[in-house]
Amino acid sequence: MSADTPNSSDPTVETDQPADSRHTGSGLAAEKSRRLAQLDEIRAAGGTPYPYRFDRTHTIEQIRDAWGSLEAGTETDEAVTIAGRVMLLRDSGKLVFATIRDRSGEVQLFVSKAVIGDDAFAAIKRLDLGDWVGVHGTVMTTRKGELSIKTDRVELLAKAVRPLPDKWHGLSDVDTRFRQRYADLIVNAEAQRAFEIRHEIIASFRRTLHERGFIEVETPVLHAEAGGAHARPFTTHHNALDMQLYLRIALELHLKRLIVGGMERVYEIGRIFRNEGISTRHNPEFTMMELYQAFGDWNDVMDISEVLVTQAARDAIGTTMLEIRGETFDLAEPWPRIRMVDAVSEKAGRTVHPSQPIDELRTLADQHSVRWEERWGGGKLVEELFETLCEADIVRPTFVTGHPKEISPLARADRDDPWLTERFEIFVDSRELGNGYSELNDPVEQRLRFEEEQAAKDAGDHEAGTVDEDYIRALEYGMPPTGGLGIGMDRVAMLLAGVDSIKEVILFPTLRHEVL
RNA sequence: GCCUCUCUAGCUCAAUGGUAGAGCAGUGGACUUUUAAUCCAUUGGUUCAGGGUUCGAGCCCCUGGGGAGGCACCA
Numbered sequence: 281m282s283a284d285t286p287n288s289s290d291p292t293v294e295t296d297q298p299a300d301s302r303h304t305g306s307g308l309a310a311e312k313s314r315r316l317a318q319l320d321e322i323r324a325a326g327g328t329p330y331p332y333r334f335d336r337t338h339t340i341e342q343i344r345d346a347w348g349s350l351e352a353g354t355e356t357d358e359a360v361t362i363a364g365r366v367m368l369l370r371d372s373g374k375l376v377f378a379t380i381r382d383r384s385g386e387v388q389l390f391v392s393k394a395v396i397g398d399d400a401f402a403a404i405k406r407l408d409l410g411d412w413v414g415v416h417g418t419v420m421t422t423r424k425g426e427l428s429i430k431t432d433r434v435e436l437l438a439k440a441v442r443p444l445p446d447k448w449h450g451l452s453d454v455d456t457r458f459r460q461r462y463a464d465l466i467v468n469a470e471a472q473r474a475f476e477i478r479h480e481i482i483a484s485f486r487r488t489l490h491e492r493g494f495i496e497v498e499t500p501v502l503h504a505e506a507g508g509a510h511a512r513p514f515t516t517h518h519n520a521l522d523m524q525l526y527l528r529i530a531l532e533l534h535l536k537r538l539i540v541g542g543m544e545r546v547y548e549i550g551r552i553f554r555n556e557g558i559s560t561r562h563n564p565e566f567t568m569m570e571l572y573q574a575f576g577d578w579n580d581v582m583d584i585s586e587v588l589v590t591q592a593a594r595d596a597i598g599t600t601m602l603e604i605r606g607e608t609f610d611l612a613e614p615w616p617r618i619r620m621v622d623a624v625s626e627k628a629g630r631t632v633h634p635s636q637p638i639d640e641l642r643t644l645a646d647q648h649s650v651r652w653e654e655r656w657g658g659g660k661l662v663e664e665l666f667e668t669l670c671e672a673d674i675v676r677p678t679f680v681t682g683h684p685k686e687i688s689p690l691a692r693a694d695r696d697d698p699w700l701t702e703r704f705e706i707f708v709d710s711r712e713l714g715n716g717y718s719e720l721n722d723p724v725e726q727r728l729r730f731e732e733e734q735a736a737k738d739a740g741d742h743e744a745g746t747v748d749e750d751y752i753r754a755l756e757y758g759m760p761p762t763g764g765l766g767i768g769m770d771r772v773a774m775l776l777a778g779v780d781s782i783k784e785v786i787l788f789p790t791l792r793h794e795v796l
Numbered sequence: 797g798c799c800u801c802u803c804u805a806g807c808u809c810a811a812u813g814g815u816a817g818a819g820c821a822g823u824g825g826a827c828u829u830u831u832a833a834u835c836c837a838u839u840g841g842u843u844c845a846g847g848g849u850u851c852g853a854g855c856c857c858c859u860g861g862g863g864a865g866g867c868a869c870c871a
Binding site: 307308309310311312314353368370371372373374375376379388393394408409422423424426442443444445446447448449450452453454455456458463467509510511512554557560562663683687703705712715743766781791792793794 | 797808809841864
């Protein structure tokens, strides 16, 4: 913004001290003071510690690709410029070795006092770990064969005034890792890897969907009604409209309006918000991919689910083989499909179905220590039994199908069983990964289902939905038969990155305010 | 919301209730092929905060705070 002014150390941070005290004491305050004093010295000498831009000829990966096989002890005339962060410094008197890292990799600088002269050499010795530099030099290898840049000139691109975490141990304090993700990313390769995987998965999903004719759309985050899922919303307020709004808890209802509008194949990868607990599997804001395919049903979207996740695995980790809880599975093999009622029946040792008398199901729930509420019908009881009896045993990717109609207000009834719906959930490692169904498109039945939701909400179910009149109006214009799918992108990232906490795949997870 | 664990130098970690230490980073010095360079010297602490017990508390107790894990919650 404003031009650089000489001698402006601009100490705006709590621990800064005047430059005069640069050589006294130690600790963070002294370290920052020392580095801030360097800024003054650089500016006093007519330099700029924060130049505006820098042109490089190569990324470090390109250097390695081009010259990675040079024999040990080779000097070339190949002039290159690179840019990166100083990660390590090794000073052996009249030689300095520095490890420079950019996004693509690391390479060593070979700096000889005899080559670059006393002043430039002294300037390089003043570099600190963490500084960003632009480097001009020629490609060489050392006697031991290490690919290096024989350095002619180093330009400071940005001075770091705060020291990096431990160069060997990195940053392990999880609180600091999540709060200062920037520091985590600088020093922890595993953190970089997890996010590379996450972002490659998202790119892969987009490619797969684009190839199949899906259009990426953006629908509102601010909703007048929080529908499309069973969850407690965040509330907010629009001042000019003086209107209470909710942050969306699902993408579903707007995307299906677009199917009504004739868009045929749409998807959105977007943030949704649920005002619920935080755990290793739940963050209050998370990323959902939802797609809707006209003229398809649940079978079509089950097939797409397998393709999306399997291709994402190829793209992000280079294999479809996954080890989960010590067992190895191939994502590319068809995922088992099991009806929820059959899974529960097997575990219970008797036939279980939502059509059974409610007292029988309640007794069964009691036998398995499932807490139930009076207002629950048979369908809800079956689901609770499933969660208690079956969920923990699901390891490999599995479609659990045929959810009771009672708990699936937006899914179409099973063409063979009016108590169930043509719905499935994908489970892996006991975690829900996705959810899809043949979409209910009968506006009259949809109204009845909404009214049941409204009744449940009125009876005290905070997560229940309401009657979305505009959505029903849309259905009244006619929605073609449609298959819909939602996949939790964070959960896919956890699966493929092999991490146990959702915070490992969310750059800035929700935390309490830091007390500084 | 409940239970358990955890919080010591910038980072990673030590320290029977008895003078708060090490490695890295930093500072000064040596070293022209290092690889977490090495070697010599050296600075650095509100032990998360506040109470309490004790002759004496980083350590024991209480309250509060941050975080993690588990439970609850959770389509």
